[in-house]
Amino acid sequence: MTELLTAAQMRALERAEIESGAVTGLALMERAGQGVVDAIFAQWPELAAPLSADTEEGAAADVAQSRRRAMVLCGPGNNGGDGFVIARMLKARGWAVDTFLYGDPARLPPDARANHDRWAAENPVSLLVAANVQRAPRPDLIVDAVFGIGLTRPVPPEVDKALAAGGDGRAANLPAIRRVAVDCPSGLNLDTGMVQRGGGPVDPDFGRWPATVSMADLTVTFHSPKPGHYLGQGPALCGVLKVVDIGLGGDALERGMIGVPPDADRVRLVEPVHMGRPLPGRIWPGALIAKARHAGHKYDHGHVVVFAGGVGRGGAGRMAARAALRVGAGLVTLVCPPAALQENACRLDAVMLRAVRGPEHLGDVADDRVTGFVIGPGMGVSERTRGFVRSVLARRAGDRDWRDPVVVLDADGLSSFAADPKSLFEWTHARCVLTPHDGEFARLFPDLAPSRRGAMSKIDAVRAAADRAGCVILLKGADTVIARPGGGASLHAAAYDRAAPWLATAGAGDVLAGLIAGLSASGLAGDLFNVVEAAAWLHVEAARSFGPGLIAEDLTEELPKVLRGIGL
Ligand SMILES: NC(=O)C1=CN([C@@H]2O[C@H](COP(=O)(O)OP(=O)(O)OC[C@H]3O[C@@H](n4cnc5c(N)ncnc54)[C@H](OP(=O)(O)O)[C@@H]3O)[C@@H](O)[C@H]2O)[C@@H](O)CC1
Numbered sequence: 001m002t003e004l005l006t007a008a009q010m011r012a013l014e015r016a017e018i019e020s021g022a023v024t025g026l027a028l029m030e031r032a033g034q035g036v037v038d039a040i041f042a043q044w045p046e047l048a049a050p051l052s053a054d055t056e057e058g059a060a061a062d063v064a065q066s067r068r069r070a071m072v073l074c075g076p077g078n079n080g081g082d083g084f085v086i087a088r089m090l091k092a093r094g095w096a097v098d099t100f101l102y103g104d105p106a107r108l109p110p111d112a113r114a115n116h117d118r119w120a121a122e123n124p125v126s127l128l129v130a131a132n133v134q135r136a137p138r139p140d141l142i143v144d145a146v147f148g149i150g151l152t153r154p155v156p157p158e159v160d161k162a163l164a165a166g167g168d169g170r171a172a173n174l175p176a177i178r179r180v181a182v183d184c185p186s187g188l189n190l191d192t193g194m195v196q197r198g199g200g201p202v203d204p205d206f207g208r209w210p211a212t213v214s215m216a217d218l219t220v221t222f223h224s225p226k227p228g229h230y231l232g233q234g235p236a237l238c239g240v241l242k243v244v245d246i247g248l249g250g251d252a253l254e255r256g257m258i259g260v261p262p263d264a265d266r267v268r269l270v271e272p273v274h275m276g277r278p279l280p281g282r283i284w285p286g287a288l289i290a291k292a293r294h295a296g297h298k299y300d301h302g303h304v305v306v307f308a309g310g311v312g313r314g315g316a317g318r319m320a321a322r323a324a325l326r327v328g329a330g331l332v333t334l335v336c337p338p339a340a341l342q343e344n345a346c347r348l349d350a351v352m353l354r355a356v357r358g359p360e361h362l363g364d365v366a367d368d369r370v371t372g373f374v375i376g377p378g379m380g381v382s383e384r385t386r387g388f389v390r391s392v393l394a395r396r397a398g399d400r401d402w403r404d405p406v407v408v409l410d411a412d413g414l415s416s417f418a419a420d421p422k423s424l425f426e427w428t429h430a431r432c433v434l435t436p437h438d439g440e441f442a443r444l445f446p447d448l449a450p451s452r453r454g455a456m457s458k459i460d461a462v463r464a465a466a467d468r469a470g471c472v473i474l475l476k477g478a479d480t481v482i483a484r485p486g487g488g489a490s491l492h493a494a495a496y497d498r499a500a501p502w503l504a505t506a507g508a509g510d511v512l513a514g515l516i517a518g519l520s521a522s523g524l525a526g527d528l529f530n531v532v533e534a535a536a537w538l539h540v541e542a543a544r545s546f547g548p549g550l551i552a553e554d555l556t557e558e559l560p561k562v563l564r565g566i567g568l
């Protein structure tokens with residue numbers, strides 16, 4: 001796990017470190033600038049060589065001399081200060097550097113001011129406006145150091161225009177312009193992953209952003225990644241993400257330890273990383289896959305009951321059931337209305353099958369040894385579904401609440417309570433996992449939906465929802481957020497080198513519900529929150545392993561390969 005720090009947490013850490021006397025702000029800024037410069041040359045080693053007219057790139061650039069050229073766009077805070085450090089370091093490497101500043105140099109914060117003054121003593125600094133940027137020679141590299149974690153409001157239109165004026169290097173027949181963003185592409189909110197327009201937050205559902213927030217090819221951030229690098233529009237805007245160590249102490253590594261519960265006020269990225277180092281998959285998530293670690297009777301690994309819909313609507317339940325069985329449940333039973341029995345019997349072998357007329361008959365098919373339920377996929381929005389959900393949630397183990405069966409509530413099991421979400425939350429308990437997509441989440445928590453939550457991040461929205469429902473909530477997406485009551489939260493991102501766009505396919509969510517139930521229903525399962533994190537990771541891993549062309553059924557069939565691949 002890797003800890004993600006909000007802007008306020010990053011600032012507090014920097015302040016504490018400076019106040020302790022361990023480091024000065026100027027030294028941190030120097031390290032940040034150096035980190036960006038090192039990352040640039042690691043990403044584009046060709047930039048370390050001078051331009052030569054012999055190369056295609058050099059000839060096209062029509063260079064009068066062999067110097068590489070950078071355009072450094074600086075803002076009114078310390079992000080701009082980093083920009084002036086980068087400008088100085090590139091110049092020291094023989095580059096021609098044009099610098100632009102938004103704002104009044106006299107009002108820069110002290111460390112940024114010091115680096116500005118040092119640079120400006122020998123070099124011109126132009127005002128950051130589109131006309132000036134367009135007039136400057138075409139660069140090899142644009143450094144976006146206008147706004148970082150200090151962005152507090154939408155980017156002013158004149159800055160938007162200036163940011164776009166340098167070009168994005170994608171024009172045909174011209175040498176590439178690489179674009180590096182310091183901390184983030186300016187305009188991206190690092191707490192929320194959203195780009196704000198004057199009129200308020202852009203709805204991430206529509207995936208649009210002002211054309212003038214220029215996408216970076218490389219984003220270099222400091223000490224720790226921030227939620228906005230992984231949420232919403234962040235991954236689409238950041239390009240490649242690099243995190244550089246600037247020697248800030250803190251306890252980020254400990255907080256990101258595998259096996260510890262998430263801190264209430266922190267967010268962690270779900271990945272096989274421990275204390276900053278990659279972990280073998282057999283340790284994480286392997287340790288959370290009970291069947292891989294413990295021999296035992298099939299009942300030791302739990303009995304999962306999955307509800308299926310009526311005639312012609314059983315596919316979702318069947319996929320969830322098969323996923324639960326594959327990932328390790330000892331037994332899985334699909335229950336369906338009597339009319340759908342024949343259809344399901346034709347499609348199932350290892351998964352057992354029982355018909356049940358109504359909630360009052362549930363006891364006939366599910367005894368006390370049932371340790372997990374998946375309820376909702378394909379069931380339809382109805383009073384019947386509500387009745388089943390209530391009867392499943394009412395099955396409690398008395399004082400021994402750690403033995404309450406795990407209940408994974410998904411799809412219609414959630415939507416059936418849209419008219420009165422409170423009537424669901426009266427029943428949900430700590431062993432429940434709600435797995436909504438954005439639409440289902442908005443039905444249960446309308447005030448926390450993207451259109452209504454304003455500047456609140458998706459992470460804080462899911463935390464608030466988990467508090468309200470008193471259970472674990474996993475809000476699906478390429479940026480999946482998992483939270484539990486009390487504030488513990490993590491983010492699972494199918495982004496950057498873990499992008500799996502083909503996972504957006506019908507039925508993938510049903511498989512995830514089955515994986516969660518299959519992993520958590522074992523009597524030997526780990527902490528429920530940790531198991532949900534592992535299920536989210538395995539789900540994406542199966543999609544990545546299968547690759548393009550994936551349909552939901554493939555996820556389950558790919559799972560054995562994934563499990564073998566992580567050394568189980
Ligand atoms: N923390 C650390 O450990 C380290 C941090 N480092 C670097 O510092 C960066 C953070 O610096 P920062 O706090 O000065 O914030 P930054 O992003 O430069 O912007 C603040 C300025 O922008 C202004 N402003 C904001 N929004 C605006 C808008 N829409 N339109 C117009 N103006 C707007 C805002 O004005 P105000 O809101 O105060 O009116 C203020 O003047 C961080 O990203 C990293 O690069 C590194 O050096 C290493 C260690």
Ligand SMILES: [K+]
Binds near residue numbers: 146148185
């Ligand atoms: K920036």
